[in-house]
Amino acid sequence: MSFMRNPRFKSLLLNWVSQAFAETPLKPQLSRNPRFFATQRALVDAEVSGEKWGLRTRNEIRKVAQVAMFDYFYQTRGLQFLVAESMSKNAPVFNDNLLKKLNGCDVDVDDDDDIVKAITRFLWFHPVNEFEPFLESLGLKPSEFSHLIPCDKMFLNEDAFLLENYHVFWNYGIGREKMGKIFKEAREVFGYETGVLASKIKSYEDLGFSKLFLSKLIVCSPSILIGDMNVGLAKVMEMLKAIGFGVDWVTENLSEEVSYDWSSMHRCLSFLRDLYVDENELCELIRKMPRLIFEDSGEWTLILAGFEAKLGSSRSELSSLFQKFPQCQSLGKFVLNLRHCFLFLKDIEMDDDEIGKIFRLHSLWIGVSRLKQTSTLLINLKGGKGRLCQVIQENPEEMKKWIMGLRVQPLPATGYKVNTKSKTMKTQFLLDLGYKENSEEMERALKNFRGKGSELRERFNVLVSFGLTEKDVKDMVKACPSILTQACDILESKVNYLVKELGYPLSTLVTFPTCLKYTLQRMKLRFSMFSWLQDRGKADPKLQVSTILVCSDKFFATRFVNRHPDGPKHLEDLKKLLVC
Incomplete structure (x- = not known):
């Protein structure tokens, strides 16, 4: 039954709009700035509603238009009450576009009844694409749903299962404003035949998932309703349950604003489980920092681990990094800051071994702040690339003074201070290797053998401890000095892998020492x-x-x-x- 043919329904609609005005009375908003006292924003914007609406406020006109739209969708088009009401009240852009089209009509703008008649008459003779207000009422912007509107359909009733699946979500406790995300990311879900969507939800309930958890999970990851059951989700929940985390904890840490890749989360959890043999230690880490697996579905955690591993970090160093990770730091920003610093060190042509050493020891504070651009630092520090390399190698924490937001001071003209004791120990170590004092060969060796003298001796002894003679190790480090730039545990792990796991003889290391680099x-x-x-x-x-x-x-x-x-x-x- 239409609005124009039913005077009784007309009075009910007008009473509804009058009640809406009573619930939200329009109060004059006076500007606090006397300069703008006479230009209040309560007037309807000419671009939205046209000049002919005069001094009536935008909200007044919109509420009257909502009455007419509701009558059209509910009475004329026969849509269900909740759907028609939502489409009329929660599609402001569609509402404003409709009012623009009425700008040239002969309407008494001060008569609500006349406005409702005009809008209803216009909708009779100019049917609208119902998918536009419907998708907007689900919380989507026109730019988000324009490509989702079917090319061969105009009315919602033409889509046999759209509204049926809409009501399945609604009855399950998922609000209409959240359904837009589901529609955008998993459009085919709304096309399931009768009973299919409900059966898919039921299959997840059979895994022991609560209704509260599932309703939030569906909004976060609509793709779990596509195809067969999401294996990655089941594995993640099983692994979390095994280390002491239930459904309630997962529910608290899920965000409806983002989408999750459960396969990626499973890879992240598997990596962390392999990294931490002690389950209590792993449980404590995840409880303290759930973002390790929830931020970008654990992708940043895997990227950080891969980055550090490429630079030579050992298992224990990687484990320590995650345990000491700053509480308030985003993993994504942390990795990007590390990458920025890495590119800076490459720009100033620092050796790869030195870069690896810096990151193994100082990643925690490097990732917290972002360095200035290389060109800016070279200008403000008033030093060349070689000089910057020397300063950083001597004291990497000098870079803390070069972060964004701080004023960079030029490097002192006297250059960097040399650690005399360390240089003496290094010189003595090289003399023990057979280099002649004050020779050109010794000078070259001092540059090639990077690191403190005590560290070089300790790493040398690690190689000897595997059964190699001192003469063999001396020959090895002379042929490839860079093998002594690595931490002791890294050297041990490499030798153990080659000799004990693969079964190569120790003579292989002597013949080919560069394999250890x-x-x-x-x-x-x-x-x-x-x-x-x-x-x-x-x-x-x-x-x-x-x-x-x-x-x-x-x-x-x-x-x-x-x-x-x-x-x-x-x-x-x-x-x-x-x-x-």
């Missing part, structure tokens, strides 16, 4: 791939260690990996396994 991750990836190829008869078991490690990734893939049709896929699987 490659990261442990590179070693495991190359040798695991080589072993896989060897088992399938695609690799020569007599190949030297140097042949496997030295070549570039591209050459390794061409020369070895591509020998087997499944080689590239297995290599990618190994990479994922090593990251996790």
